[in-house]
Amino acid sequence: MNVLGLFVRNLMRGPVTDPYPFGPTKTAKRFRGRIEFDAASCEGCKLCERVCPSGAIKFSKDPGGLAFDCWHATCVFCGTCAFYCPTGSIRQTDDWSLAHVASEKFALVEHGLIPNQTCAECGATALDTAPMEGGVKPPLTPEEIATLRPLCPKCRAKFMKARKAKK
Amino acid sequence: MNILTKFKDVAARSPWLYRINAGSCNGCDVELATTALIPRWDVERLGCQYCGSPRHADIVLITGPLTRHVRDAALRLFEEIPDPKVTVAVGVCPISGGIFRESYATCAPIDQWFPVDVNVPGCPPRPQAILDGVAKAIAIWRARL
Numbered sequence: 188m189n190v191l192g193l194f195v196r197n198l199m200r201g202p203v204t205d206p207y208p209f210g211p212t213k214t215a216k217r218f219r220g221r222i223e224f225d226a227a228s229c230e231g232c233k234l235c236e237r238v239c240p241s242g243a244i245k246f247s248k249d250p251g252g253l254a255f256d257c258w259h260a261t262c263v264f265c266g267t268c269a270f271y272c273p274t275g276s277i278r279q280t281d282d283w284s285l286a287h288v289a290s291e292k293f294a295l296v297e298h299g300l301i302p303n304q305t306c307a308e309c310g311a312t313a314l315d316t317a318p319m320e321g322g323v324k325p326p327l328t329p330e331e332i333a334t335l336r337p338l339c340p341k342c343r344a345k346f347m348k349a350r351k352a353k354k
Numbered sequence: 355m356n357i358l359t360k361f362k363d364v365a366a367r368s369p370w371l372y373r374i375n376a377g378s379c380n381g382c383d384v385e386l387a388t389t390a391l392i393p394r395w396d397v398e399r400l401g402c403q404y405c406g407s408p409r410h411a412d413i414v415l416i417t418g419p420l421t422r423h424v425r426d427a428a429l430r431l432f433e434e435i436p437d438p439k440v441t442v443a444v445g446v447c448p449i450s451g452g453i454f455r456e457s458y459a460t461c462a463p464i465d466q467w468f469p470v471d472v473n474v475p476g477c478p479p480r481p482q483a484i485l486d487g488v489a490k491a492i493a494i495w496r497a498r499l
């Protein structure tokens with residue numbers, strides 16, 4: 188392209204400067220940003236805590252159940268947790284807007300709680316996690332999942348054993 | 355004194371930025387260069403400019419997990435920056451150690467060594483997030499003058 192053409196093209200295009208922070212900005216569609224956790228679909232397998240290379244994810248016992256915490260100030264947005272999560276409970280959003288004053292450093296946490304429940308079968312207290320579906324053959328039907336959900340791990344294992352014997 | 359206060363009020367107050375690489379992997383430094391040097395992000399719209407000497411700086415941007423090797427040099431450099439200065443930790447490395455957390459070779463988090471005012475997490479942070487951080491730092495710096 189000759190210089191004149193380039194000149195005219197640039198003149199027509201206007202400035203390339205992104206208006207941010209005075210105006211809106213664009214984010215790439217597949218940008219890997221702040222992670223998000225959904226407690227309702229989590230199996231409680233803790234795989235995410237295990238694979239996280241920077242130790243950002245921590246599960247801890249809570250009086251109300253099992254608490255999930257991800258500290259955004261140490262997460263490197265690698266996406267390993269989202270990759271390995273069998274249920275898709277961890278998702279990477281396209282949010283990069285994390286700058287904060289230093290006093291809010293420890294408030295930058297994604298918190299979730301898997302609550303305790305009382306087992307519908309034996310009455311024991313257990314976590315209200317999603318039933319494990321991975322590797323189950325034939326796959327669990329939605330009705331079976333609904334039956335398994337209010338049970339404790341022991342009663343779930345019993346149910347699965349009975350199911351295996353039946354098939 | 356009165357004239358001095360008045361002068362301070364009317365002065366444009368354009369801070370100068372200075373960057374300390376405290377053992378960064380260079381990812382954050384590339385993003386800092388991006389915010390400063392390419393017209394797409396152009397940090398100078400906020401009224402600030404990078405400078406080459408710590409003695410001219412007002413806002414100091416620190417990247418990297420502060421490796422043991424660079425710690426003393428970084429501390430010395432930080433001492434050379436005149437007050438009032440505002441410190442911005444860029445990337446998760448200086449804030450918490452990030453991927454290098456609990457390594458024997460790093461002294462992260464840097465707030466054990468420097469008074470940090472603004473954090474910009476990300477590995478590396480987006481240029482827009484750095485602009486956000488610089489804007490916050492400028493606000494703090496103006497309040498401190």
Ligand code: SF4
Binds near residue numbers: 229234271277
């Ligand atoms: S289901 Fe996903 S979010 Fe829940 S513990 Fe397992 S890996 Fe983590």
Ligand code: SF4
Binds near residue numbers: 262267268
């Ligand atoms: S994105 Fe990577 S660093 Fe962040 S929580 Fe997930 S595994 Fe850990």
Ligand code: SF4
Binds near residue numbers: 382477479
């Ligand atoms: S935060 Fe990430 S990109 Fe920045 S210096 Fe540390 S490892 Fe490199």
